[in-house]
């Protein structure tokens with residue numbers, strides 16, 4: 667069988683889109699703890715991957731059970747065991763069988779695209795070979811996924827011809843970074859490919875400090891994100907509303923991203939369209955008003971992986 671697979675491995679979450687389903691898991695890799703292999707693990711399957719005989723826990727399973735989490739932001743992430751584990755786990759979730767052929771499209775942060783794309787292609791080839799599947803691999807800068815999600819429909823046919831002509835700007839607001847790409851008649855504008863060192867975690871760090879200052883409650887970033895989602899936090903058994911803290915910090919983050927984008931795009935008058943994607947675009951939707959022709963794409967958090975899937979489908983036609 668021939669399959670199309672779109673994988674977007676972010677610093678925060680790994681997103682996977684196939685014809686069968688969309689799924690995501692936290693980009694966390696931790697050590698395997700003996701003794702947790704109990705069959706009735708809260709009814710959820712254990713997220714575990716085997717690299718050369720050594721087991722690793724992934725996602726929420728790692729968050730819950732690992733005593734050691736392998737950091738995902740070290741330099742050389744692509745070459746790390748943690749990255750290989752995330753990639754292998756994502757492929758494992760596709761349930762491919764020996765002998766299958768898969769068109770796999772994935773991406774790299776804009777900042778590492780040029781330096782690491784061969785490395786990533788080699789890594790995917792290796793992981794595919796171990797699973798005895800034939801992989802046709804494409805590697806793109808991550809924001810390109812958002813473009814292909816607009817450009818192709820779910821069958822891989824061109825949906826919006828006009829995107830192929832003129833200039834299109836794409837902003838992918840992620841967990842640690844915001845990636846920016848400009849396309850000119852489908853070509854990447856070299857000077858306008860890069861990463862801004864602000865993302866959702868920038869706001870989370872600030873909110874975490876605010877919560878401590880206000881109520882001496884010390885949450886890690888994961889629990890800060892939960893509080894942000896709920897708009898409240900429980901301190902000594904009492905619920906506190908945090909919407910004003912949240913709005914203030916999200917507004918600041920949107921402003922920071924705006925001023926950085928302006929250093930590259932200026933007033934963006936020469937861009938026919940601006941696409942906003944990534945989970946951060948969903949989170950900041952009320953605060954992103956800086957370019958009047960900018961539009962948040964549909965399902966922004968999944969848009970990158972979804973566009974990669976649509977790109978991969980073209981290879982199966």
Ligand SMILES: Nc1ncnc2c1ncn2[C@@H]1O[C@H](COP(=O)(O)OP(=O)(O)OP(=O)(O)O)[C@@H](O)[C@H]1O
Pocket residue numbers: 675676677678679680693838839840841842843844865866891944945946948949967
């Ligand atoms: N639908 C949503 N609504 C609100 N916030 C969201 C939504 N989806 C994701 N987010 C927030 O956006 C954050 C960033 O998500 P995303 O998956 O785009 O990051 P990432 O791709 O892992 O990071 P990076 O691109 O920096 O590697 C999430 O951690 C979450 O806080």
Ligand SMILES: [Mg+2]
Pocket residue numbers: 674675676677808838839840841944970
């Ligand atoms: Mg991302």
